[in-house]
Amino acid sequence: MPTEAQNILNNANHTAYRCRDAEQTRWFYEDVLGLPLRIAFSEENVPGTNEPTPFMHLFFQLGNGDFIAFFDEPTNATPAHFAAAHSFDRHIAFEVDSEEEMLAWQKKINEKGVMCLGPVDHGFLKSVYMYDPNGMQVEITTKTPTYADYATEQGPKARKNLDEWVQRTREQKVGKFGAEALDNRNIPYPGI
Known part of the structure; x- marks a missing residue:
């Protein structure tokens, strides 16, 4: 163990x-x-x-x-x-070492004929975005200088923030999905 x-x-x-x-x-x-x-x-x-x-x-x-x-x-x-998925539903983020590298990738991707938008500043990350041929959003991201401090600051608050979110949204989700679906911790393997 x-x-x-x-x-x-x-x-x-x-x-x-x-x-x-x-x-x-x-x-x-x-x-x-x-x-x-x-x-x-x-x-x-x-x-x-x-x-x-x-x-x-x-x-x-x-x-x-x-x-x-x-x-x-x-x-x-x-x-x-293969319908374009909303980024909340499915996306993958690839990390590069610097903002300059991220912008160089964006330029290269646009030159290949793929629309690559951004950058978007998330505070602790900066990112550019595109879609792959399968409808999945692909992100190229880089950490900002505040990344480590943000992650350190968020760590002790993560569970409290989650608990507050669950309390805030529970009623809405019970109405959409039912309490049983939200409380289920016995996830079956599909098809078995």
Whole structure:
């Protein structure tokens, strides 16, 4: 059993998303964003359930060795899967070392014909934004000089801020989703 000091997840080895087309996705992440395609394989069945569903799985490597991955699975894909998602619903943020680097990326991305907007100053971060071919918002961000102080200041207040938010919004969410959905801590595995 790990000790409390050891009980931390190290990193995000990969995050995975559905894509409309493997080659279109490769173009964006490799040619536009410069992330090398390191792994690409296809299978005929879903691992774990053995459901016959052919798919291609792509992995693009980030500078720290982690990956962003995609599934090209046309059998069950629908146009709705690829509608532009609101950034609250789904987005990924890639970090660079400086504002100058972020702005250089923005210029390069715009020159590739992809609309990259911003920068937006969040106080502790500055970011530029675009959409990938799959409807997911992609952010390139950099920490501002106040980042460390902000994170240190927020740490002790995080749980209190969360509790206040829950109290403030509970009634509205119960009306939309029901108390049972909000209080459920026994999350079933879909399809099992």
